[in-house]
Amino acid sequence: AYAQSQPPAKNVMVHLFEWKWTDIEAECAYLGEKGYNAIQVSPPNEHAVKASDGYPWWQRYQPVTYELDKSRSGNLDQFKSMVDTCWKKHGVKIYVDAIINHMAAGDGIGSAGTSYKGASDYTLYDKDSTTYKYSNLDFHNQCGINWDEDVPAREIRDCWVAGGGLPDLKTESDWVRTRIIEFLNSMINMGVAGFRIDAAKHMNPEDITYIAANLNDLRSDEGWFYPGSRPFIFQEVIFGYGQDSKPSDYDNTVKGSNLNVTEFRYGTAVGQKFRNDDSGTISDFIKYNFPVASGGWGMLDSAFSVVFTDNHDNQRGHGSGYWTSEDDNSIGGIVTHFYDGRIYNLANVFMLAWPYGTPKVMSSYNWPRDVRCSPSGCKDVNDGVGPPSDGSGNTKNVACFKDWVCEHRWTSIAGMVGFNNYVQDAWNIGNTWHNDRNQIAFSRVTPTGAAKGFVIINREGYDLNRSFQTGLPEGRYCDVARTDYTLGSTKCDGSVIDVDRSGFANIQLSPMSASAIHMGSLMTET
Template structure:
């Protein structure tokens, strides 16, 4: 429900125990009007276009999300086992994919725009497919260097697989996992890439996640970004880039192009919520080695890190949910909330039919829809209300228990311990009674104090809007 400031006086402290993923009723969401859209990105990874469109209308807009990030829309490799990573092996720039037809894609974009949600696509522009065969639109490839969009001369001269990750030239000019590396130093190649992205912008797409940006020279990528059309709203498209830290090139080299995915942020969430003490987060910020705040696109998990164990994932249940609550409350960079499917094996494809086409998202079954979790939808609104306000009133009354506010607009308490915790917190939020936006009930602030009982692996949050 939308947060409300109430004048009723009774104290009723209630909270949500984050014991799992709670589904958010679309019918309830549709009735939840008046929540403004902010900057939070819902990363609906490999949802089909029809399901994305429905989620924009039923959940993302009512909760106050600002954008949806979707899977690579181009035609990709289709092999018998239908692995998830097939979509990162482009066959052609046709917008017919395992997620739906070009018409389905356009309908999704239009529907999301109608709900006030921007659309960002995953742009696989560093390489073409390492495997020959047939794509989802029927394109046949017999030579991995010769595709409908590129011929062998468009690939980099280095055809070996990257092995020396300390050699920046090798990282950016040789083949990532045997994927033919496009020679982006050539103007003709850059024009083709920009043309593919501009085709999407002209259909209404508002921005891009640049896959494998680390493997593209930053000057080349800057030239591609500079050639992009403005969006339908008249803005430059939003850009966020996949640049793993730790080996050259440096993350900061890409700031001129847009935001970067903040892998260090995600690692910090695991280290503190997954075995550390969240009280340590009192000093959380750029001193932790995070990407520059102005260019940080934060996340708790993504499709790679949930599989390699570098970050928390849906398999961590309440712990991962609570880390997302903190992400939305703390306010650093631009946050993403990740929702995908449950998996038993790393290569496992999303649920689909026998031909590999992805089925409609079923949040009561094979999918883990964190974007709908009551705690997350409540905190998206909280995050929007607190935007621009400084962290205030930080308190840690016990190990793995914290409370803090954002100016005088909102306050949140998080309990990452194994038992409930009660404490009287100091808050700058004005006296009054407020809805607990992550669960049922209300809280009352009196004399700048609020007594909260926060359940194990749970949170309480309220704000004035």
């Protein structure tokens, strides 16, 4: 008999940015096997088509209708099939990126062929032979946000975002709220399990709370979710100094379920420490008590936070990201992203090992970065480039490790998802060690003091050879940060770590690498 414990919970999501539904459906077998809990998918409803801008990724942040018929990721049947297969066959949930603050700018024809007129005429959908529309009555007056000053909440929430370009919906009105609730419920009824609320900072918290309270429970017919399950909601609120619309306005609880918030300050801290910017090193996480359950370092409580190293915006200088130089392409603002290679890999190992928030792994595609600086600042002139395509806006199939970066399949990152699952109830840290610079180690420990996992990160240009107290029971463990390990397997095709009777293990780590073992990677009892 093996002493493996069952994973008490799954908590990690991955953002498959701009993937097609068919590719996601196929990927769910892998995601399920590695222990991923959920996928954030790109906006599934009809969106603007910006041919003259080369079909940028951001066209999908301009909704035209609430029909799911034809987005760049695919059609309705493909969407439904993905939702169905991912959950029922592989236990992986789908979270939809919901764009409900605004509609498409200007006039045009959407991805499913529907024509629209900016801020005055959008045919949302037809139901029961009634046509539902947004007219000019449904939008706030155009005004732009002046980010150069201390910005009042009203301006952030009622003015038009993206340089004053995106018609801002009156989310305080019954008509608009009802349309949004119908839109989100239509997806819940297909089996969708949650939503990222895009631009939440640009809506009043009461509007989001109202919408959340009126969403259906998740599907609970045969094979779906537990009756009474509520959708998982996380609101995109980018913290900004001097801005009077802030993360702590949004960490509400509705019908017993927490409305989460994207905690951008987490990615900033992790980026700075791992990149060694801001004169800090990764030992600071231990020395200065990086938050565990409750807040710290200015961050919200863990139970309300969705955390990530980078997202689709800041990895290209949008959102909270910014470029600082054109000489060194690796300085992509304050966050770390795939371009940083091993640094990025280790930052994700840390995120998936440390007990704070709901982690989100970014899965990107490559694009030809070209950062140019002028006195007014730096910008990647290719920051709009869409996913790998045929040149006419049709997305290619995913091929990992080529055009598609697939960070979620990197050995350490994928292995740490299982680690994260197996240490869920060990929400504290113990056996901490650091070298005062860029080497750290810690155990994940339950409230009664039992260790469930142990991790070491060596972000130095030299080896780390040392005997560590892991706190774990004696046995042979598969090192999931260095091995493609199948949870539950008695085989480890890679690196094995032996823990002795008193919990010690001799560990040898090469430069820029990590080691991690947990109760789910215990292969044999001795």
